[in-house]
Amino acid sequence: MREELSLLQQNVLERYQKLAEVLHSLDSTVKQFNDSSSENVSSEVVLQQIREIEVKIGLVGTLLKGSVYSLVLQRRQELERTLNS
Structure with a gap:
């Protein structure tokens, strides 16, 4: 069947397979988290x-x-x- 697919189609299917594996891994991690939570x-x-972590990460990204940007401007001025x- 692989011979019938173009290279692009094969790449898309491989990416979907990787995505499925990651989602299954995420699902098992969430299940472990729920099972191990004693509280x-x-x-x-x-x-x-x-959400609090997301806000902090956003702030760090902005900084x-x-x-x-400041470093780029400083180097441009020096140049x-x-x-x-």
Whole structure:
């Protein structure tokens, strides 16, 4: 059957297979998390904690982008100074 598929079709099927494997792994991880949880933590509490983490990650990402942008501008100014000298 593989001979009947184009290279693109084979690549798409391989990616779907990898996605399915990752989703199965995620499913088993979530099941382990639910089974090993000794406390009765509601999904709302977990969701709130994930949202807090997401906000913090977003803030770190924004700060990183700002730092990189500042560094790029600083280097551009230094380069312009050396060219003008």
